Amino acid sequence: MEFESNQAIYIQIVDYICENILNGNLKPGDKITAIRPMAVKLEVNPNTVVRSYSFLQDTGIVYNKRGLGYYITEDAVVITKKYKREEFLHSTLPTFFKAIDLLNIDFNEIKTLYDQYKKN
Amino acid sequence: MEFESNQAIYIQIVDYICENILNGNLKPGDKITAIRPMAVKLEVNPNTVVRSYSFLQDTGIVYNKRGLGYYITEDAVVITKKYKREEFLHSTLPTFFKAIDLLNIDFNEIKTLYDQYKKN
Amino acid sequence: MEFESNQAIYIQIVDYICENILNGNLKPGDKITAIRPMAVKLEVNPNTVVRSYSFLQDTGIVYNKRGLGYYITEDAVVITKKYKREEFLHSTLPTFFKAIDLLNIDFNEIKTLYDQYKKN
Amino acid sequence: MEFESNQAIYIQIVDYICENILNGNLKPGDKITAIRPMAVKLEVNPNTVVRSYSFLQDTGIVYNKRGLGYYITEDAVVITKKYKREEFLHSTLPTFFKAIDLLNIDFNEIKTLYDQYKKN
DNA sequence: GTGGTCTAGACCACC
């Protein structure tokens, strides 16, 4: 996993977990990788992973069993979907619309690019 | 002009200038508002405007005439378009595609939302 | 480190780093002194150091690890050499040639002066 | 005449006059171009020319006949030579020596480049 | 009037 420099690492880790929940790799009740192994795997400071997991816990996507680790909550899928949906509607979509207008891009071109994207 | 809190003000000023170049309000050879007046207008510190203008100069979008001010370069439109286009292809679009896939959104919904957006 | 008054301090700091790269004191991967300690050491405002480091980053000579500091890039030597070489060919050398022509200085005198310079 | 952006325009005008004195185009007693025509010719603000001429006057290279214009002094060649020589020894030469050392350039290469320069 | 630079100091996000 490589970190784009323009976004906080802990947020990128959060997103990584969220994606795995939405695409079904992580299911309610699953234990997620412990902090230290995850830090080693991602080559980041353990504190950074702590921050990501705390954030996920605050959002209600994971919960903590003392001494055992972090687990996906029952509501994780719903919460994640809601969280991501808001982000999409309030941030991704406006940015996207503004850009295609400014760059004078025809909407059909996007459709073409999307079809290409799905093939890969 | 109101500033979104999650992005550096000087970048928002840069984007503001870029938009005015792309939509034709600013043309090659035009003088852009001087640093101090712009700072007053936007209610920010002059240093913040300096930073924006320096950035635009480094990018080749404006140039400086000693003691006279900043002017739009001949290539400004091309450079701005290229700069914004790269941002779109490498950042906006991937984020967008990833989101609609994860959220399982049908592409036609987007088309509908876009038509609504254009009416406003 | 004393600053010549006729050149911006932040440029002098940039040159100072560049020299240390070219003479091998700083090698790729090395961490350079953090902003605040460097500011204390050079007795300048931290902002001035920030400016120097940002400049070096834009040029590709150093890169930043979030929250850790600035590090010399792998290509630093090549870039620095190229940067300094261009400066030499396009600025230093023409100035030099023009001067010895205008002042009617024999090239051999320069050789003598250079030998003296190298002894010190 | 094109102005390099890294040096004050008025200094470049001064240098331009100095060169013409040293290479014999301007001789003691000659009248130099009046301020306004010179400003038009160089496409600069008349004030900038004023500044250059004042500088030359302070240095003793030109003198002013009220209402008639600026004229080259008798001592102009000597003064100009001295002025340029100091600049050469205290600024050009040290910069030059430092650069060839840092870039590890052999002195003989310079000789070659100089011979090429003189052919043009 | 214009920009260029610097200081002093603050707050914040992040590792």
Add this chain to the structure above:
DNA sequence: GTGGTCTAGACCACA
């Protein structure tokens, strides 16, 4: 601890 950004205000050189 690290950098990133911003404010407030100053001084200077230049056109």
